[in-house]
Amino acid sequence: MIGTATPAPARLSARLWLALLIFACFAALPVIAAVTDDPFLLLIGTRILAYAIAAMALDLILGYGAMVSFGHAAYLGFGAYAVAILNSVGVTDLVLHIAFAVTISAVFAAITGAISLRTRGVYFIMITLAFGQMAYFFFVSLSAFGGDDGTPLPARSTLFGSQALEDDRTLFYVALGLLIALFTLATRIVGSRFGRVLIGTRENPVRMEAIGLAPFRYQLTAFVISGCMTSIAGVILANQAEFVSPAFMNWHRSGELIVMVVLGGVGNLTGAIGGAVVALLLEDWLAVLTEHWRLLFGVFLIVMVLYSPHGITGALDRIARGRR
Amino acid sequence: MSLLSVRNLCKTYGALEVTKDVSFDVAPGELHAIIGPNGAGKTTLIGQLSGQIAPASGAVLLDGRDVTGRSMAERVRLGLARSFQITSILPRFTVLENVAVAVQARSGSSFRFFAPVAAEAALNDDAYEVLAKAGLNHRADVRASALSHGEHRQLELAIALATQPRVLLLDEPLAGIGGQEAGAFVQRLAALKGRFATVLIEHDMDAVFALADRISVLVYGEIIATGTPDEIRNDAKVRAAYLGDEEAA
Numbered sequence: 001m002i003g004t005a006t007p008a009p010a011r012l013s014a015r016l017w018l019a020l021l022i023f024a025c026f027a028a029l030p031v032i033a034a035v036t037d038d039p040f041l042l043l044i045g046t047r048i049l050a051y052a053i054a055a056m057a058l059d060l061i062l063g064y065g066a067m068v069s070f071g072h073a074a075y076l077g078f079g080a081y082a083v084a085i086l087n088s089v090g091v092t093d094l095v096l097h098i099a100f101a102v103t104i105s106a107v108f109a110a111i112t113g114a115i116s117l118r119t120r121g122v123y124f125i126m127i128t129l130a131f132g133q134m135a136y137f138f139f140v141s142l143s144a145f146g147g148d149d150g151t152p153l154p155a156r157s158t159l160f161g162s163q164a165l166e167d168d169r170t171l172f173y174v175a176l177g178l179l180i181a182l183f184t185l186a187t188r189i190v191g192s193r194f195g196r197v198l199i200g201t202r203e204n205p206v207r208m209e210a211i212g213l214a215p216f217r218y219q220l221t222a223f224v225i226s227g228c229m230t231s232i233a234g235v236i237l238a239n240q241a242e243f244v245s246p247a248f249m250n251w252h253r254s255g256e257l258i259v260m261v262v263l264g265g266v267g268n269l270t271g272a273i274g275g276a277v278v279a280l281l282l283e284d285w286l287a288v289l290t291e292h293w294r295l296l297f298g299v300f301l302i303v304m305v306l307y308s309p310h311g312i313t314g315a316l317d318r319i320a321r322g323r324r
Numbered sequence: 325m326s327l328l329s330v331r332n333l334c335k336t337y338g339a340l341e342v343t344k345d346v347s348f349d350v351a352p353g354e355l356h357a358i359i360g361p362n363g364a365g366k367t368t369l370i371g372q373l374s375g376q377i378a379p380a381s382g383a384v385l386l387d388g389r390d391v392t393g394r395s396m397a398e399r400v401r402l403g404l405a406r407s408f409q410i411t412s413i414l415p416r417f418t419v420l421e422n423v424a425v426a427v428q429a430r431s432g433s434s435f436r437f438f439a440p441v442a443a444e445a446a447l448n449d450d451a452y453e454v455l456a457k458a459g460l461n462h463r464a465d466v467r468a469s470a471l472s473h474g475e476h477r478q479l480e481l482a483i484a485l486a487t488q489p490r491v492l493l494l495d496e497p498l499a500g501i502g503g504q505e506a507g508a509f510v511q512r513l514a515a516l517k518g519r520f521a522t523v524l525i526e527h528d529m530d531a532v533f534a535l536a537d538r539i540s541v542l543v544y545g546e547i548i549a550t551g552t553p554d555e556i557r558n559d560a561k562v563r564a565a566y567l568g569d570e571e572a573a
Contacts, residue, residue, distance in 0.1 A: 188437065188438045188440075189437050189438075191440045191441065191442065192436055192437050192438055192439060192440065192441055193428055193432075193433075193434045193435075193436040193437075193439070193441045193444075194434055194435055194436060194437050195437075195441070196421070196424075196425055196428065196434075196441045197425065197428075197434045199417075200414050200417070200425050203414040203415060203416055203417065204412060204413065204414050204415075206376075206412055207412045207413060207414060207483075208425075209395070209396045209397045209400075210374070210396060210397075210400065210405070210406060210408070210412065210483075210484075211400060211405075211425065211426040211429045211483060211486070211487050212397050212398075212400035212401045212405075212429040212430060212487060213397060213425075213429045213434060214395060214396075214397035214398075218434065221435070
């Protein structure tokens with residue numbers, strides 16, 4: 001079981017405020033980029049937004065459903081390759097790219113989830129890792145799209161026929177809009193009938209069966225929803241990098257997503273978003289300081305896990321309680 | 325016709341026969357107690373009736389329908405619910421939520437993704453009603469993990485009641501509670517009697533003889549006698565195997 005609190009109404013609203021604060025900071029980023037005349041800021045911001053979506057989607061099953069998927073980067077890859085594949089046949093619309101990414105991901109998640117959910121705990125982690133690697137090696141062998149090296153995209157996705165996404169700021173705001181929309185959707189899901197069953201299954205699967213709710217269908221549905229959301233992050237990443245490669249779906253990437261969720265605090269959606277922001281900003285800053293930045297990042301992670309096992313949101317809760 | 329019919333149930337663990345050709349019937353509204361010394365196989369029997377454990381052979385019929393191959397969740401939806409000897413609740417949910425999710429399980433689809441479940445008045449109203457029957461309505465908004473042991477037992481009962489069972493399997497509902505609390509609990513069970521058929525496993529003999537319409541005595545996985553409380557009290561075999569020890573003490 002993953003140790004998290006069921007979001008009580010009062011606490012959820014505090015988390016909601018934190019999420020709104022993060023969204024407001026994001027919304028102000030293009031202004032800062034314009035003032036400081038730093039065009040890379042927007043690209044970094046878009047990348048963070050994409051990972052925030054992916055981490056939040058992972059938290060939906062990891063935090064609320066106790067399903068630790070170690071293969072979630074596969075869905076980033078499906079999203080990215082959906083853009084490349086449709087582009088190659090002349091379909092350039094963002095909405096169609098997203099629709100295609102979500103469809104492939106739903107099929108893959110339904111099949112691999114149905115098999116993975118026969119296992120529990122560390123076996124679930126291993127089997128999702130194995131499926132993720134299978135997807136990775138599939139795209140490595142896909143020579144039409146550059147195989148191991150990947151392939152550059154001739155252009156970004158179009159938005160209802162316009163080339164608006166070629167502007168970094170527009171792409172950034174579209175990504176922010178998607179994050180906010182998916183956060184709203186995920187928040188609704190965890191507070192719904194379905195969400196209550198999912199959380200109940202995390203708490204005590206035998207009890208859920210004994211009231212007539214066999215966990216499998218609910219867990220699988222959550223797994224599929226999470227995979228589909230993650231693929232939308234992949235569509236954004238491909239557009240941000242204007243490049244797709246199997247590196248998007250390497251198992252390291254799956255591990256980084258888990259780190260983001262745990263760093264932010266599992267089981268409250270906002271934490272995963274915050275975790276993605278902090279992890280990627282630290283990565284950028286530490287990389288400037290030293291080429292051995294991973295070592296410093298490792299130290300930071302150890303300190304966080306030791307002193308704030310419930311992540312950033314857990315630490316903020318403690319500070320809030322201390323003040324009262 | 326009997327509502328629950330258990331036919332020639334057998335179960336072995338290795339060389340150990342934990343359930344030996346067990347058959348009994350429970351009529352609608354009847355409370356059928358199963359007593360027996362520790363290790364007689366009572367909880368294993370409940371496990372087979374509820375679908376948690378598969379029997380080696382034999383059949384469980386609910387209202388004439390063979391449910392032996394059905395899962396626990398399917399049996400609950402058909403009206404065969406159980407409570408656990410060791411309290412099994414959702415510790416981080418409130419008391420109300422623990423019961424409301426059981427109400428939700430039998431009323432409408434749980435594949436609803438948008439409407440806030442906490443605001444569903446119909447679920448909460450039903451849950452409050454059930455909590456009142458179990459004597460827990462004043463604790464509705466407390467986290468389930470914060471309840472006392474006795475209150476946990478009440479919540480365990482409330483969750484089972486919330487599924488609206490036609491047959492309720494109660495596995496030692498009084499486990500670990502004593503004195504006045506036990507008396508109040510027995511009164512609550514007595515008030516519920518007749519609304520559904522019940523299979524009761526219980527060590528508290530005062531409770532069993534006060535509540536049961538009929539009693540089956542299970543010894544080493546085998547039913548050695550079935551009858552009314554008076555018949556069981558006066559059965560020579562039962563006295564020798566089980567009750568005798570208590571009266572001699």
